[in-house]
Amino acid sequence: MNMLLYKAWIETRVRFFAGLIAVTIVCIFYLQQHAWLVKMWAHELADSKGYHGAWMPLGINHYSWYLWHYLYDNYLQQVWALFALLFAFGGLIRERSSGTVLFSLGLPVSRRQWLFSRLAVALLEALSVACFAVVVVVIGSRVIHQDYSLTQLILHTLLMVGAGVFLLAIGNLCYSLAPGNYTSLLVTLIVLGVPYLLLQNYMQNERDLNKTTWLQYLDVGHAMAGPWQITWTSFPWIALFVAWGLTGLCLSITAFYGDRVDY
Amino acid sequence: MAHVIETQQLKKSYGTHEAVRGLDLSVSEGAVCAFLGQNGAGKSSTIKMLLGMVHPTSGKGRIFGHSISNEAESLIIRQKVAFVAEDKRLYDYMTVAELIRFTRAFFPTWDERFEQELLDRFELPLDRKVRQLSKGMRTKLALLLGFARGCKLLILDEPTEGLDPVAIEDVLQIVVSLAAQGTTIFFSSHQIGEVEQVADHVLMINRGQLVLDASMDEVKERYKHIQAVFPEPVEERDFRLPGIEKARIEGRTVTLVASDHLDSILEHVRMLKAGSIDVLPLTLKEVFLEKVKVRS
Incomplete structure (x- = not known):
């Protein structure tokens, strides 16, 4: 089993380091922008003709809200989701294109072991990238002299990864079903990325209008972000359980399909 | 003598194309059995079915008494069988040493002394990435990874393809010495000369059906x-x-x-x-x- 993990790690390590660099850039950019944005919002609020967003006082007065809004509710989450999909790319079906699948299947390893070892590495990498973002925020916040709640950061990280496992599972399923090698990567990014972003925006508008719809349970982005002040009781448990249920379904389909493929 | 490989009415269809049509074959323990046929005759499909890479449409197959159609039993089969595929592509991002270490981890019967002997014989550079090896070197590495597993059955699909005459002779000698130690060898080849040199049994397949099943002596006699x-x-x-x-x-x-x-x-x-x-x-x-x- 260790060797399967080792192989998956070697195959994805470049993506992993790229992920670390990407989250570092996103976090540093928004930490660096904090002072300027707060100043701009204060200026807008002071101006009677300026834009008065209901969230602006939160952004000005609560650094934790700022971190949540820009990182966990938006850009860090999106970058993390992109890399989660990239980490899940690979496996036996992809090895068919590279011609190594017969060597892999000649080893005494079941197809499910191949699948789950790869997904385990993808999950660990995704978790590590999310934790690394916490480290960057901790150091960056110290540099810009801002206070924050470390517990909140950790809870948001756990929620982002906890709900985001669905992306790993559905990403791997799409790669398994789509033909071609890099075509399947592109198709998956489009097929999953577009609804993810559109649904996020649509649901945000619905929430602003105080409307509720069953689609909220499929809004993975919202589930990954959670409320800005998060506690165990305010955790979006239903959305989380829906995400886990769909994750289980995707993994079952991938495993079922993978067992039946002829190489 | 016990049969290591047995199939009964084994069939494989891809859509309307029947690649293997009711194959009944058996390979005895300790035999060096050549599996001959034209391109597309069904050799590779048969081998892949034996190793669980392709699912039979119908029929049965057993290796060491384990069913080839059952995933759990197929896993046991692959612990006892060393397979070298026709297309000897390996993980090209690993070095030779990494790939050997990776493969060794799955086989408790791995023969390290033999591994070293083959490394010297094939002159494989341990620190070189697989992608930097020539086709011949890659074939040698694939064969090393098969031979050193210490398995009771060796299945080789076109083992000498891409090798120079000296290397071919080396590989055939190794096959003969492994057979002398009791390893059963089942190999496909288009090189009839090689087959005559090492095989003691011949199975011939044409359009998915067995057309000859005889010992080499019988073939010469009959x-x-x-x-x-x-x-x-x-x-x-x-x-x-x-x-x-x-x-x-x-x-x-x-x-x-x-x-x-x-x-x-x-x-x-x-x-x-x-x-x-x-x-x-x-x-x-x-x-x-x-x-x-x-x-x-």
Whole structure:
């Protein structure tokens, strides 16, 4: 089993380091922008003709809200989701294109072991990238002299990864079903990325209008972000359980399909 | 002698194309069994079915008594079988040493002394990435990864493809020495000369069906070329007898390929008042060509 993990790690390590660099850039950019944005919002609020967003006082007065809004509710989450999909790319079906699948299947390893070892590495990498973002925020916040709640950061990280496992599972399923090698990567990014972003925006508008719809349970982005002040009781448990249920379904389909493929 | 590989009415269809059509074969323990056939005859599909890479459409197969159709049993099969695929592509991002370490981890019976011996013999550079190896070197590495597993059964799909004559000779010697130690070898090849050199049993497949299952001695014993010259012209229908695979008539000269009943065929030829009769042995290549041509 260790060797399967080792192989998956070697195959994805470049993506992993790229992920670390990407989250570092996103976090540093928004930490660096904090002072300027707060100043701009204060200026807008002071101006009677300026834009008065209901969230602006939160952004000005609560650094934790700022971190949540820009990182966990938006850009860090999106970058993390992109890399989660990239980490899940690979496996036996992809090895068919590279011609190594017969060597892999000649080893005494079941197809499910191949699948789950790869997904385990993808999950660990995704978790590590999310934790690394916490480290960057901790150091960056110290540099810009801002206070924050470390517990909140950790809870948001756990929620982002906890709900985001669905992306790993559905990403791997799409790669398994789509033909071609890099075509399947592109198709998956489009097929999953577009609804993810559109649904996020649509649901945000619905929430602003105080409307509720069953689609909220499929809004993975919202589930990954959670409320800005998060506690165990305010955790979006239903959305989380829906995400886990769909994750289980995707993994079952991938495993079922993978067992039946002829190489 | 116990059978290591057994199949019963094994079939594989890809859509409407039947790649393997009711294959009944068996390979005895300790044999060096060659699996011959044209491209697309169904050799690779059969091997892949034996190793669980392709699912049979119908029929049964067993290796060491374990069913090839059951995932759990297929796993046990792959612990006992070393397989080297026709397309010897390996993880090109690993170095030779990494790939050996990776493969070794799955086989408790791995023979490290043999691994070292093969590394020296094949002159494989441990620190070089697989993608930097030539095709021949990659083939040698794939064979090392198969040979050193210490398995009781070695399945090789075109093992010498891409090797130079010296390396081919090396590989054949290794195959013979492994067989001498009791390893069963089941290999497919298009190089009939190699097959004659090392195999003691031949299975021939054509269009998904077994057309020959015999020991090398039997092939040499049974398959004969009979050339007879007759005083009067004869017709093809005069030679429709059991055991005659093919009859070619040129004027008063008749050339027959016999696979069985040699004595009765010769008696029949004499009865037709042949002036001269020559009986010559057939090479395996000739047998192969006859078997494939007759049925194609």
